Amino acid sequence: MLKVADPDFAERTRASFARQAIMQLLGAEMREVEAGRVLIALPFKPELTQQHGFFHGGATATIADSAGGYAGFTLFGPGESVLTVEFKLNLIAPADGDCLYAEGRVKKPGRTLTVCELEVWAERNGQRKSCAVGLQTLMRVNDRPDIAEAG
Amino acid sequence: MLKVADPDFAERTRASFARQAIMQLLGAEMREVEAGRVLIALPFKPELTQQHGFFHGGATATIADSAGGYAGFTLFGPGESVLTVEFKLNLIAPADGDCLYAEGRVKKPGRTLTVCELEVWAERNGQRKSCAVGLQTLMRVNDRPDIAEAG
Amino acid sequence: MLKVADPDFAERTRASFARQAIMQLLGAEMREVEAGRVLIALPFKPELTQQHGFFHGGATATIADSAGGYAGFTLFGPGESVLTVEFKLNLIAPADGDCLYAEGRVKKPGRTLTVCELEVWAERNGQRKSCAVGLQTLMRVNDRPDIAEAG
Amino acid sequence: MLKVADPDFAERTRASFARQAIMQLLGAEMREVEAGRVLIALPFKPELTQQHGFFHGGATATIADSAGGYAGFTLFGPGESVLTVEFKLNLIAPADGDCLYAEGRVKKPGRTLTVCELEVWAERNGQRKSCAVGLQTLMRVNDRPDIAEAG
Numbered sequence: 001m002l003k004v005a006d007p008d009f010a011e012r013t014r015a016s017f018a019r020q021a022i023m024q025l026l027g028a029e030m031r032e033v034e035a036g037r038v039l040i041a042l043p044f045k046p047e048l049t050q051q052h053g054f055f056h057g058g059a060t061a062t063i064a065d066s067a068g069g070y071a072g073f074t075l076f077g078p079g080e081s082v083l084t085v086e087f088k089l090n091l092i093a094p095a096d097g098d099c100l101y102a103e104g105r106v107k108k109p110g111r112t113l114t115v116c117e118l119e120v121w122a123e124r125n126g127q128r129k130s131c132a133v134g135l136q137t138l139m140r141v142n143d144r145p146d147i148a149e150a151g
Numbered sequence: 152m153l154k155v156a157d158p159d160f161a162e163r164t165r166a167s168f169a170r171q172a173i174m175q176l177l178g179a180e181m182r183e184v185e186a187g188r189v190l191i192a193l194p195f196k197p198e199l200t201q202q203h204g205f206f207h208g209g210a211t212a213t214i215a216d217s218a219g220g221y222a223g224f225t226l227f228g229p230g231e232s233v234l235t236v237e238f239k240l241n242l243i244a245p246a247d248g249d250c251l252y253a254e255g256r257v258k259k260p261g262r263t264l265t266v267c268e269l270e271v272w273a274e275r276n277g278q279r280k281s282c283a284v285g286l287q288t289l290m291r292v293n294d295r296p297d298i299a300e301a302g
Numbered sequence: 303m304l305k306v307a308d309p310d311f312a313e314r315t316r317a318s319f320a321r322q323a324i325m326q327l328l329g330a331e332m333r334e335v336e337a338g339r340v341l342i343a344l345p346f347k348p349e350l351t352q353q354h355g356f357f358h359g360g361a362t363a364t365i366a367d368s369a370g371g372y373a374g375f376t377l378f379g380p381g382e383s384v385l386t387v388e389f390k391l392n393l394i395a396p397a398d399g400d401c402l403y404a405e406g407r408v409k410k411p412g413r414t415l416t417v418c419e420l421e422v423w424a425e426r427n428g429q430r431k432s433c434a435v436g437l438q439t440l441m442r443v444n445d446r447p448d449i450a451e452a453g
Numbered sequence: 454m455l456k457v458a459d460p461d462f463a464e465r466t467r468a469s470f471a472r473q474a475i476m477q478l479l480g481a482e483m484r485e486v487e488a489g490r491v492l493i494a495l496p497f498k499p500e501l502t503q504q505h506g507f508f509h510g511g512a513t514a515t516i517a518d519s520a521g522g523y524a525g526f527t528l529f530g531p532g533e534s535v536l537t538v539e540f541k542l543n544l545i546a547p548a549d550g551d552c553l554y555a556e557g558r559v560k561k562p563g564r565t566l567t568v569c570e571l572e573v574w575a576e577r578n579g580q581r582k583s584c585a586v587g588l589q590t591l592m593r594v595n596d597r598p599d600i601a602e603a604g
Contacts, residue, residue, distance in 0.1 A: 019202040022210060025176065051170040057220075057235050058173060058213020065208050084208050085566060086590055088239035088390045088541055090417045090437055092410040107435055108394040112565065113538060113592070115392050115435065133409055133417065135392055135437055137539055137590060139566070236415060237439055239390055239541045241568045241588055243561040258586055259545040263414065264387060264441070266543045266586065284560055284568065286543055286588055288388055288439060290415070321504040324511060327478065353472040359522075359537050360475060360515020367510045386510050390541035 002036040002109055005077035009035065012078065013070050020066065028063050030070070036106035038070040043099045055095035060102070060120050060132050064089060068104030068116035068136040075109050081143040082114075087136035089118065095131040097122030104136070114138040153187040153260055156228035160186065163229065164221050171217065179214050181221070187257035189221040194250045206246035211253070211271050211283050215240060219255030219267035219287040226260050232294040233265075238287035240269065246282040248273030255287070265289040304338040304411060307379035311337065314380065315372050322368065330365050332372070338408035340372040345401045357397035362404070362422050362434050366391060370406030370418035370438040377411050383445040384416075389438035391420065397433040399424030406438070416440040455489040455562055458530035462488065465531065466523050473519065481516050483523070489559035491523040496552045508548035513555070513573050513585050517542060521557030521569035521589040528562050534596040535567075540589035542571065548584040550575030557589070567591040 006012060010033040017023060017030045023040075026048060032039035040063045042048070042055070050056040065084055073082045100122050108115040118134035157163060161184040168174065168181045174191075177199060183190035191214045193199070193206070201207040216235055224233045251273050259266040269285035308314060312335040319325065319332045325342075328350060334341035342365045344350070344357070352358040367389055375384045402424050410417040420436035459465060463486040470476060470483045476493075479501060485492035493516045495501070495508070503509040518540055526535045553575050561568040571587035 016202050020207060021198050021200045022207040025198040047172050047176040049172045051167045052232075056171060056173040056213065057216045058209065061212035061216065061238075062207065062209025065212065069208075081203075084242050086239065086241040086539065086568075086588075087212075088237065088437060090237040090410075090439060091235050092412075092417050108392075108432070115394050115539075117435070130410070133419070133437060135390060135435060135539075137392060237388065237417075237437075239588060241561075241590060243563075243568050259543075259583070261545075266388075266545050268586070281561070284570070284588060286388075286541060286586060288543060318504045322509060323500050323502045324509040327500040349474050349478040351474045353469045354534075358473060358475040358515065359518045360511065363514035363518065363540075364509065364511025367514065371510075383505075386544050388541065388543040389514075390539065392539040393537050 002075060002106060004035045004075060009074045013038065013074050016073065017070060022062065023066065026059060026062065033074060035074050036071055038067045038074065038104050040067045040102045041099055044097065055100050057091055060091065060095050060100065061089055063100065063102035064118040064120050064132060064134055065136065067102040068118045069138060071104035071106050071116050072114040072138040075106060076140055079143050081141050083139045083141055085137040085139050087118065087134055089132050089134035091132050093129060093131050095122050097124040097129065099123050112140060114140065153226060153257060155186045155226060160225045164225050167224065168221060173213065174217065177210060177213065184225060186225050187222055189218045189225065189255050191218045191253045192250055195248065206251050208242055211242065211246050211251065212240055214251065214253035215269040215271050215283060215285055216287065218253040219269045220289060222255035222257050222267050223265040223289040226257060227291055230294050232292050234290045234292055236288040236290050238269065238285055240283050240285035242283050244280060244282050246273050248275040248280065250274050263291060265291065304377060304408060306337045306377060311376045315376050318375065319372060324364065325368065328361060328364065335376060337376050338373055340369045340376065340406050342369045342404045343401055346399065357402050359393055362393065362397050362402065363391055365402065365404035366420045366422050366434060366436055367438065369404040370420045371440060373406035373408050373418050374416040374440040377408060378442055381445050383443050385441045385443055387439040387441050389420065389436055391434050391436035393434050395431060395433050397424050399426040399431065401425050414442060416442065455528060455559060457488045457528060462527045466527050469526065470523060475515065476519065479512060479515065486527060488527050489524055491520045491527065491557050493520045493555045494552055497550065508553050510544055513544065513548050513553065514542055516553065516555035517571040517573050517585060517587055518589065520555040521571045522591060524557035524559050524569050525567040525591040528559060529593055532596050534594050536592045536594055538590040538592050540571065540587055542585050542587035544585050546582060546584050548575050550577040550582065552576050565593060567593065
């Protein structure tokens with residue numbers, strides 16, 4: 001249903017993710033890449049917590065934003081880049097687990113704008129608990145980061 | 152106009168922020184604390200960037216969420232804690248600068264829910280450029296993090 | 303999976319909807335009521351349009367907000383009422399059709415807060431086209447509308 | 454600070470608003486039009502209410518969406534039109550008053566996307582009470598409504 005512009009999208013997506021330095025700082029890994037869908041994992045470490053010892057909401061937001069952004073990116077052509085226009089996240093339960101997962105799924109692709117659904121869950125002993133749901137608007141831009149502007 | 156429940160709110164707010172381990176990982180600092188307003192600064196370092204070398208949107212979201220959460224927290228009493236129910240962020244320009252600042256301001260305090268406005272800007276050579284605006288809903292809970300649940 | 307507090311929830315939900323005068327002004331009808339899910343239909347009439355002749359985004363928002371609010375309400379007990387804390391809607395295509403449908407689905411029920419997913423689509427000649435997706439936060443309150451306050 | 458592309462923007466804005474049939478159904482009036490700012494008023498009538506006799510959240514959303522959309526539209530050129538990409542609204546108090554006002558203000562104009570702040574308040578006996586705050590993303594499109602698509 002979703003149209004792919006570049007058969008090498010998975011490789012290109014993983015290469016771009018590898019250039020997001022903050023993902024290495026956090027320890028996030030891109031686990032799955034399909035056309036219009038990306039899964040990112042973030043193993044627990046104490047450095048990622050808020051005052052109660054759970055994953056900080058910012059960690060949740062960071063991998064959710066990245067999962068959605070790259071879900072959109074999988075549908076773009078070579079020489080195109082992605083900007084997050086906006087996102088909204090409902091934190092529906094504490095992010096308490098051994099690993100946090102964020103999935104971005106393209107809900108509506110578009111020439112200029114793409115809308116993604118975001119979901120984040122925590123796993124402990126194989127048990128999955130939903131932590132956050134969100135919506136995100138992406139913009140397709142030519143890959144000139146020096147002049148890129150959201151809008 | 153905003154009613155303070157605890158005269159020692161600033162100290163309590165800074166102490167809680169100091170327990171957010173992720174802030175140390177990122178290098179974020181709580182710069183200003185007033186009743187209903189908090190300012191957080193995040194000096195640039197290459198570890199915080201996305202694929203184009205700007206601050207990652209997740210870094211923006213993390214300090215914005217924290218600034219808003221603690222802005223609400225300043226109005227709470229001892230033994231009360233804060234949960235982010237949801238937030239929404241519009242990324243209106245690349246976060247490109249020597250330092251990123253996030254300000255949270257209480258727009259509507261409430262017994263159960265508090266609504267905050269969020270603003271994030273980057274500074275370079277004293278020039279300020281707005282990067283993001285947002286809205287956030289917070290929930291006041293008894294400080295029992297082990298049982299806390301968003302809802 | 304979703305726990306019902308009142309076996310007569312469907313009747314109570316329809317009765318409350320019938321008291322929303324704006325729904326009669328617009329011509330909206332509550333079509334389906336299940337535990338945690340409500341479907342509202344809004345047949346086209348020229349009085350509902352924006353400047354291009356499509357359903358106005360406000361009509362979309364009105365039935366989406368109502369569908370989500372009542373989806374949450376189905377899970378509440380007698381003597382409890384619902385307030386919309388906030389909602390966010392992505393308008394992904396023009397609302398162009400003979401009838402507009404809004405579905406609210408409870409994603410996360412809670413003692414105080416409930417989170418719903420919203421979806422709106424238009425139908426023409428049996429063809430369904432998605433127009434909007436959204437997220438909504440609801441608050442459960444005692445049914446004292448005179449004192450009810452969001453927060 | 455905001456650049457106007459069409460000196461006749463106020464007239465063009467009012468003419469477009471006059472074509473939004475739903476505004477007449479609700480009884481909404483465009484009261485003020487400036488570059489990047491629009492104020493819409495909605496006098497109370499029982500047909501606009503929810504189950505508790507207050508303005509329905511959908512009425513709030515409808516005039517807020519319109520106020521923001523037209524605030525952006527004031528900055529566009531002749532032959533350009535506006536689409537709401539998304540908006541988010543926090544309903545911070547019951548919309549209880551003789552008249553509801555929605556103000557849209559351009560926060561960030563852009564070639565493709567424009568971001569607006571939304572505020573809604575109710576007035577009774579000259580007393581103003583804030584009911585809702587929001588953020589909205591708009592898209593500038595060529596005025597070909599038959600082919601217009603959000604994205």
